[in-house]
Amino acid sequence: MFDHKSLQLLTQMVNYPKLSIPELRLQLNLSPRQFEYTLNKLNDGLIELDLPKIEVIEMGFKIDERVKKHWKNEELSLGRKQLVFQENERLYLIYLYTYIRREPISIVHYQSLLQVSRNTALADVKKLRALCQGEGVKLDYNRTDGFKLEGEERHKRRFASVCIGTLSQLPMGRPGIKQVMDSWKYEDASTTIKQQLTDMAHEYQVVFVGNRLDQLIYELLFLQFRYGRNALFLPVKQTELIQQQPLFLMGKKLSAYLFNEAHEMEIVYLTIQLLSATQGVPHIYPSEELSYVSDEIIREVERLTLVPFKEKPILQSILYKHLVPAYFRIMCEVPLSNPLIDTIKAEHDALFKLVKQALKPLSDFTGEWISDEEVGYFTILFGGHVRRLEPEPKVYRATIVCPNGISSSMMLRTQLCQLFPGVHFTESHSVAELKQISPDSYDMIFSTIYLESSKPVYLTRPLLTVLEEDYLQQAVAADFDLPVPSAVPIDELMATIRKHATIKSEKALYTDLTNHLRQMRSIERSHSPMLSELLTVDKIRFTDAPLDWKEAIQLAAKPLEEQNYITPDYTQAMINRVLEIGAFIHVGKGIAIPHARPEQGVQKLGMSLLRVKKPVLLLDQPEHAIDMFICLAAIDNKLHLKALTELTSFLVNDDSLNRLKEATTADEIIAMMQKKGDDKK
Incomplete structure (x- = not known):
């Protein structure tokens, strides 16, 4: 039976096959007993799928290629009896289940969906009601209709978007979303919707942000299931703004595809979703005013951080691409999920606060408050330029594949430049763009998704932990002639300390030792004076x-x-x-x-x-x-x-x-x- 922890463990093992068992435990914050329990649960689930167990060999592990293949291709078909959800996952799944209901719902329905007790289901409903209230939606109940959603249709859709966006970034989220659809016997048409969006993107010359496209597909799919139940009304300000946009025609075509008709308000709504999920290009929103706002933001960041940017034309182009979808999200109240926000605030607090001030031109232009989630992405974007100015020797060439958007790819590039000063990093690419580039132009690939290549591919995330940085350095050093900051195996050092001392926090000690031996691996973690x-x-x-x-x-x-x-x-x-x-x-x-x-x-x-x-x-x-x-x-x-x-x-x-x-x-x-x-x- 798979649960949140066992899928997290599987993710780490597939992504970082060279990590030691102690490093895995520290990464997931598991005690030796908890690790053994989680691994056993993971292996039990693999056996039920007729897949080989993961073997533990001394301090390491061995994962069969068949397991990797299933995981990479998202073919790990998880039966309902194999899924155990965490509380926050359950709340969002209950909402989505109710959002597309086909018949009156009782508490028994929720129990069956999530495989939980009646008391747990009742407790979840109570917590979900509190969440809904903050979103302008009411989870109501009566004996005739059962559980149902009350409130304006746009508010119901907005919270459904929050649910899908959050679940998409959790280990059990996507299997849970599919389970909700299966429970109502809806057809999963996500593949055909994705193809339709891809074809339309080519026709209208737009580029979707990778992770935003995945979320949009599920939002459209659930919208298809729900369409026609309640009338949709949008604020006049939003309607008038969107009807003037070039992509309104794309929204009209998408409406005809999804609903076999082109209702004006639905076209506006779909166009909003498209605009908020695409990278800004001039023909999408050719606004001189927004271009001026972009320049003003750069000037404000320069003024507040006292950092005179190099390569300013490149930064202006990148910022405008990010600013266009952000503008439509802000103007049209499209929720934004930023899983990195807590880490950004913790590790880049000073820059976050200064960027928040620098976004005043955008706030004045829109007349709206800028959420911390939006500020976080702008912080990542500028963090890619607010970096060390020391020249980087160009020995090996690397390219980055990160379909999660401009901000994420810039943050990743910044960290990798600091980790590998002997490597020259080219521009970041999408998977499609990479196929058009000659493999002779790079020596290695750092990617946030799985892909096949004749060159070494190193899997990573947009924001790396100490352990992940250490793993990457060890992995690249094994394939290329690059120096490794410390030749001391940290897990062996930890084992020696464990023999002779009581450790209060293994994770904290591991982090401190790693930082010390690597001499404070980057300027990001260096001492910033008062x-x-x-x-x-x-x-x-x-x-x-x-x-x-x-x-x-x-x-x-x-x-x-x-x-x-x-x-x-x-x-x-x-x-x-x-x-x-x-x-x-x-x-x-x-x-x-x-x-x-x-x-x-x-x-x-x-x-x-x-x-x-x-x-x-x-x-x-x-x-x-x-x-x-x-x-x-x-x-x-x-x-x-x-x-x-x-x-x-x-x-x-x-x-x-x-x-x-x-x-x-x-x-x-x-x-x-x-x-x-x-x-x-």
Whole structure:
């Protein structure tokens, strides 16, 4: 019998066949006893399918090629008696089951669907009702009609989209969705719908985001099952916007295919789903206004992160492709599932907060609030450009296949560049694009999906854990002449420690040892200093002398020059950037933050501050009167972000900014910085 944990274990074993048993246990957070139980459950399920068991050999395992083939081709046909769902999976499945019901439903129906007790089913219904209430839907019950959904049709569909999107990313989700369809004896026409969408995409010259297309197929399939039960009404603002779009014709054709008719409101609804699932290209939404918003967002990210982007035309093109579907999702209230959001917030907190501020032009343009899930994808997108600026030696060539969208592929590319500095990474590709490229143009492939190739293929995910990064390095090093950060087998080291000590958390110890032996494997996990660590007493100066703006920047940078944080070339580069770009360093309220590119003369991370008594006119312009200059010397595009976030909190708060400007000694400013740092702990 398969359950959530056993399918998770199977996924890890198929994806990472070179992991040791201790590493697998740590990855899934299983004790030795729990691992043995989960493996036995997995093997029992494989035996029921007439597939070979997974063998444990010393510290490793052996998985038969027949199991891999079934798993890769999604042919692992799981019978209803073999599935055991977790609570969150059950809630979404109950909703979808009710969403496409063919007859009155009792609690017995839910018990049969999920193979649970009456009490468990009743508890699930109670929790689902609370979820539905937050989505504008009511799960009602009466003796005549049984359980049914009440509320506006658009709200019911919206929550069905949430359910399908969430389930699609859970190990038991897709088998569960198919079980719901089978329970009502609906025909699974997902293959024909996918072919229809593929043909229409070619006709209308659009490209679907891979994971969004998979979700869309199930949404359309369930919509077919439900069609005609309730009238659909959409807000006038959405209707008028969508009717003007070029893809409205594609929505009309899709409506005729799905429903054998072309009802106006359904065409609008289907067009919304299409627009939110495609990569933005100019002919889909040729909007000069949105293009301007795209440029404004880039300027805001540059201003807030103090990162002058290289390859800006490439970034502008990529951002616009992401912005178009995001715009329609926001305007038309299309829910977005982002399984990486918690990890993004935890590991890229400073960048997430700054990007959230930088999206104000989009919020102003749409007149809508931008959800954290949307912000998360924009953070991933910009994270692909906010990366280390050190040159990467081009020895081996690698390409990336990631059909989950531009943001995911950029995040993956960034991590891989840091893991393999001796590898040159080309642009990311879809499976179809890869087939058009000569295998002679690359030496290896990193892919988030299974594919066949004459070159080595390494399976991965868009956001890697420490264990997965370590596995990839070991696997690539075994095939190519690349250095491995640590020659010490971590699992053997853990076994030795286990003999002589009691370990509170094996996973935490494994992570700490790995990071230590690999010397903090990437800049992402390096120490990001606080503001009080960068802006020290010896880097703060005051002056009563009248200065022009160039002299002010030179004087502000002098402590950094004197202490060999920067070269004189960097000071001149800061001045030159103002001459070239304008008064962009003025962040408001009389504060200027001069900076240039790290490669223009930065030797180590630092920050200095100059307080002038008489305001300095930047570029001799009265509207840019500056009384405080804060010079930034960044060695990369990441390490300064935590300190910058703290500094921003000073600048947006009038009380703290006034106290900062009223300070007359360096010690007063340092005391304020330290207090701010203590308050954040």
